[in-house]
Amino acid sequence: MPFYQNSGVLVFGSRLRRISEAFLADVNSIYKHHGIRFDAAWFPIFYMLSHQGALSIREISIELEVSHSAASQLVSKLVEKGLIRSGIDKNDARKKVVSFTPKGQKLLQQVQPIWTAVQKAMDQLLEEMPHGKLLMPAIGELEKSFQQSTIFDRIEKQLQ
Template sequence: MNLYQSLGYLVLGSRLRRLSEGFLAEINRAYQNEGIDFDASWFPVFYLLSKNNSLSIKELSEQTEVSHPAASQLITNLKNKKLVTSATCADDGRRQLVQLTDSGRELLTQILPIWDAILLAMDDVLSNDEACKQLLPSISALENAFRSANLADRISDKLNIELKAEAHE
């Protein structure tokens, strides 16, 4: 058992970050192996825009569950690469509607087979291990638990209970 495994929940965030970084690096390598200039961090925006003609930055932010500034920064980066464009909404001049450019749509046609291959490869990786098959349901359950219970408050409560118990000893 390595250090991370032995420390359990104390390093959950670090383990998840390491797992995420390793996974994304492999996905990016798969794009590179196919000669496709695409970064896995762009996936949520590309996926949403592949399903919608246009979305506002606010909608992208809400659907990807990232802050508005983070979504705006990603859109700016994709604009600089000429993969998306934005225009002022006719109904509401404050809203910017984002859509794929012709180059973005061309890139989308190149990456769609990669997405299918990712799903198939992950099915292969996970198919022989029952615990691995529970990964996505377990992550969803943990996300839901964190949404319904403020972890920082729970930690403070535990500390307060300990302090009160020590005071009574």
């Protein structure tokens, strides 16, 4: 770890990726350990559908701040697995919406206790850290700053 600690912001992205990969690997291990066939990559769509019931791919892409193509690819994977279905919006026949299939609804019931445990474990982890309560607000501020000016733009400005 000294390399990462000694390199400062030059390895910022690498450190975040390592943390993210370790977190997702552990969460996927929990699902597997409990015999649940679920991938952490599916979480955003499952979570949104669990609260909204049905959403268009456009709504998903906007909410997740990803391209329509990226949202569509993830939705397609979940449709192939029989976890969600695509249908016509009741209020606008031009619009396609996705919602859970019975198989997806059953899987949702299985993963929700895991989500609760993840929430509690992460809250506990952040409580253990002296500045843990500041982490999520700081990440939010960072994301907002990236929207205002990308790292690319900031680096280019430094090179001028």
